[in-house]
Amino acid sequence: MNLPADGTPSVLPLEPETRAFSEPEEMTSRIEGAMSTPGEERQDTPPFPTLTARAFLRKGTFQLNAELDLYREVTVLFGPSGAGKSLTLRLLAGFEHPERGRIVLDDTVLLDTENHVCVPPGKRRIGMVFQDLALFPHLTVLENVAYGIGRERSENARTAPVPAKPFRKYFFETAREIFSRPGKKPPRHGEWEQARLWLSRLGMAHFEERFPSEISGGQQQRVALARALAPEPDLLLLDEPFSALDGPVRRNLRRELRKLQRESGVPMLYVTHSVEDVCALGDRMTFVTEGRFAGALPVEKLWGTPLSELHWKALGWGTFLRGELRLSSEGPRFSWEDGILQITSERLLAASPCDEERGSFHSSLGKNRKMSRAAAVFVAPQDIKLIHPDAPVDPFLETNLFKGHIVEAIHLGGILRLTVETAGTQWQIECATANFPQNSFEEGAICRFAVPPQNIAVL
Template sequence: MHIRVEHLCKRFGSFAAVDDVSFDVEDGSLVALLGPSGSGKSTLLRILAGLESADSGNVWFDDEPATDLHARMRGVGFVFQHYALFRHLTVEQNVGFGLSVRGVSKEATAKKVKELLQLTGLAGLEQRFPSQLSGGQRQRVALARALAPEPKLLLLDEPFGAVDAKVREELRQWLRRLHDEVGVTSIFVTHDQEEAFAVSDRVLVVHRGRIEQNGAPMEILDSPATEFVARFVGEVNVFPAVVRAGVAQAGKLEVRVQGEHGPGESHLVIRAYDLKLWREEPGIATVQRVVTFGDRVRVQALVDGAGPIIAQFPRRSSLLKGVEPGCRVQIDVTTARAYPAQASSLYPLPAT
């Protein structure tokens, strides 16, 4: 199902949870709403499901107006953050709920439930109650339950938020496979950028009730539209800088930049893995710390006249030779972007 959202607004008191949001979702795609907690992404999802009403704006499902459609008429499957399984019903009854309230025959319901339990790997757990399941199993029951009435749109609110890291990784891959198999248009909410990029076809970055950027994962990673997006996706270094003729200057650091760089104060944003440094006298920075974690090494250095910078390297990188606290290093930035500095009031520089 193709979804169109136009100028959606929702306020809670004086707080604008959703602020003039418009976007399209292609039929059959898997889209992530990515943003920090409190950004309004869950409210947006709840409006799409009909669980919350919008103050203004419109929602279209396949060019049919859906704004005022009651939740039960929308044909939308919803997977709740904490699953919201019916605690008094068995797994089988939970999954069959959406069919039986619609008056589907017992035989047809049983057949569909069996099929879904196979698909979600829950066969054998039919008679269990939710309290007798693990977090990952509950998640799958919630998904099977939402899929049973064959929704045209599947909405998932922080689907992997409540399970531990290992299970989360498995569920992620499984969700992607499941989506490819079933093919239902899906939107999920997450605050975890890795999750958004790993699973989805498109990512909508949400912040303060607005869409900051709407693009394919690569697009968002490679050309973040705003400073917020740049900061939110991955570890970054930010320096106040002056940009002249496509070159940003922050202390002794000089970097060729993409993106907006009109006259005046700018913010230079450099991703931790978009720069190289190596030992060199006199260099432009002094190394403060070198930390190894897993297959990566993090080097923190103090750039003359600009402040601390963080760089990430593969563990065995030849550049790391001789790099140790106290030594001087030269820095080469491969990719960087500059954003207008007035945004700085919105996103304070990280404390160093």
């Protein structure tokens, strides 16, 4: 990037739309894996996405710009409340109709506003687990699970729909039901065995005669999962399904869901705002904020350097600063509203988005020492060195030394999590409590910490 000679900082492409998130190398290796060993479980990720969705939807003042590519794995849609996560699911399921867009699932066009294609929800072969579960209260557990099994959902189903129960018959049956105790209902086709299989897979075999109101929340959750999986959908959407459950139940279900996904290979899109869910379940994650999508990211990379401010905001982890990068006589420096940080040139080199820019930027900085550019830096909480209150400062740590007062101190087992404020900037610091005397870091106290230059990531 060639900077203007007058030294005005030119803005680097930090916005999520323009940053490339995908890993080309990783993708090709996956493709090769799929070509050589098509039968293997983890490697049969197809070279092209199972589902591609591009859609624009306006709801009042809210605008959703959905951009999604799903593979045969668990993709987590992550973002704060009201970011449009649920709306995206409803869009894919076909409950919402976008102003323009195109959704393709396994070569089937589900939606194409240009060509006026819109497959109704019932024929999309997309299963969904609702946030409130939406179990049918008037059907038993078994009937709930069997509900979607054996339904014809192919193209010819449109021309020959399954006939509804004759109205007269329905009228009398309903009238009889009101005045009599609910009894056993006659079997419909032959789907009971399949429904029982799914129930036993989720450990609910003993509850088939119960009604949803007669089982616990975790059990209802299992039934909802079984019901959505039983018709063997081509895609499963999960809308914060475990948000109402407590710790152990939640962990168990998460593990089972993961197992089910591995076994069936059904692609899943999981909506959540819990970071724990993301790490425990996801293969890949996509950030959403205010209706905008920030590309996908493998979950392994989640806790590294954030790829954008959006990413950082969504995680709420670490310290993120926006300011200006400048090359001084003592090496590269980052300055922001409240201070200056010394950084290493290696981190600076790694930061530029592409090779061309990297080279030109660095050389331009080298040639003209007054050069600067707008930038952002990130420091992970465990990378900040907290300094013992009574000990002298290690000369090693003297470069970026700060003093601030503690806003918040949380003890999490052996870990101390601090929020420290220095002249308007809040730092997140994590360290092992064992190294420090007890109660030395109380809220309101003053503490010193150092930010080693090699731990500062430049974005």
